[in-house]
């Protein structure tokens with residue numbers, strides 16, 4: 001039996017026990033050749049839920065088919081294997097299950113199951129502490145972590161996997177709305193608790209909006225559902241059909257304008273052969289990071305300013321069943337889509353009064369019982385409401401990533417500080433790397449990053 005000294009510094013401290021942190025822990029536990037002390041710090045237990053997989057509600061589905069959600073780059077069908085092993089969907093055969101969008105909560109169960117299996121055979125020891133990390137500083141042995149409880153810990157190496165930060169509601173007055181009038185879309189229980197006859201306004205029209213609408217439908221909501229966003233584009237559905245087989249490599253040598261033109265051409269040609277445009281997008285899915293990194297800085301900026309909304313609805317698609325629900329609600333008039341920029345949100349008796357401006361700067365007003373913030377993931381480092389990130393930026397241990405998005409990291413995931421010095425003992429995972437990689441949110445990217453981080457940390 002291995003004897004590990006738990007009084008001294010831990011070997012690897014993982015900050016954040018969402019999907020990315022847990023995948024990194026599994027990688028370290030599996031790769032360890034000798035006794036090591038691995039610590040996960042996560043205030044919201046049980047592990048592996050983070051934002052995405054914390055929902056207990058069956059209507060919240062994964063937006064990637066089960067056959068592609070495996071947590072390991074060398075075993076992309078591992079999630080599917082797990083579902084079959086535990087007989088999560090008795091009577092559904094393997095091929096059918098591989099293409100299905102199963103409830104998101106299954107994924108957290110899967111990750112915890114694999115973590116437990118890794119613990120059982122590893123010479124390393126895993127500790128889990130329900131704590132938030134407030135500060136990270138360099139120290140003689142490596143790093144000193146200050147916890148929200150005030151306690152301090154030492155670690156030789158660190159994984160930063162603090163994940164997704166919610167964007168605040170972009171409206172004057174929103175901060176002073178009474179509790180319950182302003183609801184966060186990621187607060188799944190609060191959305192479920194909304195009275196069935198209430199009129200609501202959902203701000204944002206992406207995946208979190210879709211989550212909110214399916215929850216309202218599941219609770220039998222009868223009130224009006226206003227959806228307000230600057231572009232009023234709804235997420236598009238996944239589609240079945242033959243795979244696209246064009247060569248995507250030349251796209252990497254084109255500028256932004258040429259790429260968009262070429263992609264449209266591929267979609268037109270594919271449609272002529274009965275191939276849905278969705279599969280044209282699927283063809284470039286594995287190249288998301290390369291496509292971003294081969295754009296010039298100016299083209300990246302143009303993309304963020306002019307293209308990103310259109311990109312998002314084509315790239316971040318939803319299950320066809322969810323899309324059909326949205327369309328039906330819109331046709332019935334229960335869901336009303338508004339294009340506009342939200343300006344103010346003030347309480348007015350039992351109502352919330354929202355003021356927005358349309359494209360021509362004409363004001364319009366929505367009176368509802370609840371406003372739901374579905375504006376999604378905060379990408380700007382300086383705006384992320386996470387004390388640890390603000391401390392890292394303030395102390396110079398980290399600097400904002402390209403275009404101010406996320407924090408800067410090297411190609412191997414090492415943190416880059418304010419002077420540009422690479423710190424390989426701190427590995428950064430997930431949405432924090434968005435400025436450098438763009439595609440850095442979903443499991444297909446996280447599993448690669450987590451495996452690389454584990455290798456770097458063990459090395």
Ligand SMILES: Cc1cc2nc3c(=O)[nH]c(=O)nc-3n(C[C@H](O)[C@H](O)[C@H](O)COP(=O)(O)OP(=O)(O)OC[C@H]3O[C@@H](n4cnc5c(N)ncnc54)[C@H](O)[C@@H]3O)c2cc1C
Nearest residue numbers: 016018019020050051052062063133162163164430442443
């Ligand atoms: C609503 C939603 C649905 C999604 N659906 C899918 C999907 O179907 N398929 C897919 O591939 N991707 C999906 N994603 C993308 C998703 O971001 C990733 O799959 C994954 O959940 C991200 O995991 P993470 O660990 O990086 O971040 P998170 O899930 O955000 O977890 C980060 C964790 O870090 C903790 N933390 C933060 N700060 C600190 C701190 N200072 N100290 C200690 N702990 C801290 C938080 O409590 C949290 O638990 C979805 C995202 C969202 C928001």
